Amino acid sequence: MSDNRLGLAGKFRYLAERARRIDIKSVAERAKEVHEQHGTWAPRAFADMLWSAARHDVAFQDYVDYDFAILTKDERATYMTHPVSMQLAARFAKKDKRVLFENKIEFNRVFDRFLKRDWLVVEAGNADAVQAFAERHGTIIAKVPVSHMGLGVRRYHAADVTDWAAFHRGLLERDELLLEEVIEQHADLAAVCPGTVNTTRVTAFFDGQDVHILAVAQKFGRGAVSDQMSYGGFYTMLHPEDGRAFGPGYDSHGHVHEKHPDTDFPIAAFRLPFFDDVKAFVKEVARVVPEVQYVGWDIVVTPEGPVLVEGNWGAGVYENKPSVTGIRTGHKPRYKAAIGF
Numbered sequence: 621m622s623d624n625r626l627g628l629a630g631k632f633r634y635l636a637e638r639a640r641r642i643d644i645k646s647v648a649e650r651a652k653e654v655h656e657q658h659g660t661w662a663p664r665a666f667a668d669m670l671w672s673a674a675r676h677d678v679a680f681q682d683y684v685d686y687d688f689a690i691l692t693k694d695e696r697a698t699y700m701t702h703p704v705s706m707q708l709a710a711r712f713a714k715k716d717k718r719v720l721f722e723n724k725i726e727f728n729r730v731f732d733r734f735l736k737r738d739w740l741v742v743e744a745g746n747a748d749a750v751q752a753f754a755e756r757h758g759t760i761i762a763k764v765p766v767s768h769m770g771l772g773v774r775r776y777h778a779a780d781v782t783d784w785a786a787f788h789r790g791l792l793e794r795d796e797l798l799l800e801e802v803i804e805q806h807a808d809l810a811a812v813c814p815g816t817v818n819t820t821r822v823t824a825f826f827d828g829q830d831v832h833i834l835a836v837a838q839k840f841g842r843g844a845v846s847d848q849m850s851y852g853g854f855y856t857m858l859h860p861e862d863g864r865a866f867g868p869g870y871d872s873h874g875h876v877h878e879k880h881p882d883t884d885f886p887i888a889a890f891r892l893p894f895f896d897d898v899k900a901f902v903k904e905v906a907r908v909v910p911e912v913q914y915v916g917w918d919i920v921v922t923p924e925g926p927v928l929v930e931g932n933w934g935a936g937v938y939e940n941k942p943s944v945t946g947i948r949t950g951h952k953p954r955y956k957a958a959i960g961f
């Protein structure tokens with residue numbers, strides 16, 4: 621059907637209806653999940669999810685992830701949610717500076733002194749430099765500079781490459797233009813998952829004078845190149861005072877991990893080493909681009925201390941999951957105290 625025949629009003633009605641249909645379906649699915657996990661009558665969960673979204677800025681996935689079905693109104697009010705985080709991000713990131721965070725090459729240029737590793741940009745004609753870089757490091761990480769859904773990270777071994785011209789051409793074709801040396805993580809992180817470099821997500825706010833640490837999450841991978849959930853990863857929150865885990869790990873797909881499935885490490889017993897250094901480090905990096913005040917920093921603790929992976933100006937939300945940890949309060953009071961909203 622052409623645009624003309626449907627007419628503008630008709631087109632809007634069609635789009636609105638479509639949006640409504642998609643949303644209703646996903647709410648219904650999540651209400652079923654809530655029913656299966658907590659025994660809440662599904663229609664009740666369904667209505668509550670719609671109400672919470674409209675009235676309290678709670679995304680449907682937030683409602684599921686943070687077990688809103690078993691929380692009181694006051695307990696719910698302590699939780700950060702994705703819509704609230706998106707509003708903060710929009711308010712506290714100057715539009716023309718966002719690209720410094722969105723594009724990983726731009727980011728590495730600006731934050732080079734905090735990366736503490738070798739990196740290289742793939743360009744037309746630099747196959748020799750790519751070969752030398754890969755052979756120097758053995759294994760390398762290749763990144764799509766502006767990637768979506770956290771899926772633009774790959775791992776390559778120099779020993780597997782026979783034709784360097786073809787390898788170089790492949791990187792250009794797949795837009796894997798940023799190469800990095802593999803970060804060496806601290807033994808305490810490797811003890812949980814040695815096959816993936818496990819990052820710590822520190823969400824922070826720079827008020828122009830001071831940097832406030834709002835929330836700290838420890839992500840763990842499953843042996844893949846990335847610790848993101850799209851690669852099977854999960855997380856646990858860390859106490860912002862001492863870097864100790866709040867409890868077991870979990871993801872947004874209903875999995876709970878008392879122990880890391882590959883090493884049996886008890887997640888609740890994890891404590892991040894160099895925690896004071898991590899906080900001091902974040903307080904330093906958060907001042908580099910003062911026009912972007914609210915950022916989710918991905919850092920890795922190495923045997924020598926923290927190094928920077930990336931900063932996310934559209935910081936996601938990592939929260940404590942009550943059914944897993946038994947703790948029924950979130951981090952929103954810290955956000956409110958620091959940011960004043």
Ligand SMILES: Nc1ncnc2c1ncn2[C@@H]1O[C@H](COP(=O)(O)OP(=O)(O)O)[C@@H](O)[C@H]1O
Pocket residue numbers: 737761763767769770771772773800801802803816817818819841845846847848918929930
């Ligand atoms: N240089 C590196 N060495 C080892 N692992 C890395 C490196 N860079 C990224 N990773 C892994 O890949 C994950 C995703 O990388 P990141 O640059 O944060 O991209 P995104 O989060 O946008 O997918 C990190 O959390 C980490 O697990």
Ligand SMILES: [Mg+2]
Pocket residue numbers: 918930
């Ligand atoms: Mg990241």
